[in-house]
Amino acid sequence: MNNSTHLDSIQKEAERFLREDPGNLMGSLVREENKEENSDDELIWATPLLGVARGDDPIFLEFRDRVDARHWTPAEAFAAGGYDPAPAEELSVVSWILPHTPVTKRDNARQREWPSERWARSRIFGEAENNRLRDHMVEFLKASGHGVVAPMRLKGWTQMPSDRYVFVSNWSERHIAHACGLGTFGLCDGLITPVGKAVRIGSVVLRARLDPTPRPYTRYDEYCPFKTRGKCGACIKRCPAGALSERGHDKRLCSAYLDDATAPYVAENFKFTGYGCGLCQTSVPCTSGIPKIQ
Ligand code: SF4
Ligand code: SF4
Numbered sequence: 001m002n003n004s005t006h007l008d009s010i011q012k013e014a015e016r017f018l019r020e021d022p023g024n025l026m027g028s029l030v031r032e033e034n035k036e037e038n039s040d041d042e043l044i045w046a047t048p049l050l051g052v053a054r055g056d057d058p059i060f061l062e063f064r065d066r067v068d069a070r071h072w073t074p075a076e077a078f079a080a081g082g083y084d085p086a087p088a089e090e091l092s093v094v095s096w097i098l099p100h101t102p103v104t105k106r107d108n109a110r111q112r113e114w115p116s117e118r119w120a121r122s123r124i125f126g127e128a129e130n131n132r133l134r135d136h137m138v139e140f141l142k143a144s145g146h147g148v149v150a151p152m153r154l155k156g157w158t159q160m161p162s163d164r165y166v167f168v169s170n171w172s173e174r175h176i177a178h179a180c181g182l183g184t185f186g187l188c189d190g191l192i193t194p195v196g197k198a199v200r201i202g203s204v205v206l207r208a209r210l211d212p213t214p215r216p217y218t219r220y221d222e223y224c225p226f227k228t229r230g231k232c233g234a235c236i237k238r239c240p241a242g243a244l245s246e247r248g249h250d251k252r253l254c255s256a257y258l259d260d261a262t263a264p265y266v267a268e269n270f271k272f273t274g275y276g277c278g279l280c281q282t283s284v285p286c287t288s289g290i291p292k293i294q
Helices: 003-020 059-066 074-080 102-109 117-143 173-179 225-229 234-238 251-270
Strands: 049-054 091-099 159-162 166-169 199-207
Touching: 003 049, 003 091, 003 117, 049 173, 059 173, 074 091, 074 199, 091 117, 091 173, 102 117, 117 199, 117 251, 166 251, 173 199
Parallel strands: none
Antiparallel strands: 049 091, 091 199, 159 166
16 A cells, blocks of 8 residues: 555545544534524534644654644654654654534624634534544554554643643644644634634544655745735634734633633523634635635
8 A cells, every 4th residue: 555545545534434423413503593504414524634744754843842842743642642662754644624614614704702503513512523533543544554643632632831822732733734734823823724724623643654745835824914924914803802913812811712701602502511712713814725815
């Protein structure tokens, strides 16, 4: 099996899983006005986009400076899964982008203060499905004979306080996707990918040498015209919490809004335990692609 065939088979399996797994169904949208358009087979995630980085790519050591000294390299993540240490060059990282569907993006684009129900469901039940996809890809690749871990599913995965970034994790899915050629960071900290910024992200590390996906950028924030040329800034106006400004993303304000304001809103209006916002990811030039702002 050659390497490109292998990524192709991983892509096909991820697509099959998301098409057939009942966990990728949106579920009942409880409000009467949504009933006509919500079918029982409405999917949460659209077709995933995948990319690969080599385990010995120097960018993973750069993350020690750019993110946090405690951020795992692929070799550390692999060993944290209980495997014997593997040479970094024998490992590959596969990252996937799960795009919100057009109807979910449309619903949230109409919102000014609160998340739409589809968005909140995708944030909670969709991330649960992302976890099932992580677990499934581990089983699928193990069955193909590979040692493999989904770092975010390991006991050692953790979020930590950070002097520079308020909080960080030791495996940042957005940074991993950036390493895998899938996008660059926007003003609001989201990853702008070829299918936009309204996405969730996942990854696995496996013992196999796959062809890396080219990174068609040299800057970590190349796709955001505000970061490169001071143009756009649409996400600043979208934020109901005042958490975005020309200086970037205030994680404390954002997190307080999610926990203290949107959680009660979701419980009262949508009748489930959760939270969500994503207003900065919708109705902006980078929602569904790389912005074309001159
Ligand atoms: S909305 Fe504009 S400024 Fe904000 S991240 Fe997207 S491209 Fe950058
Ligand atoms: S998720 Fe909501 S609160 Fe947080 S930065 Fe985006 S718009 Fe603001």
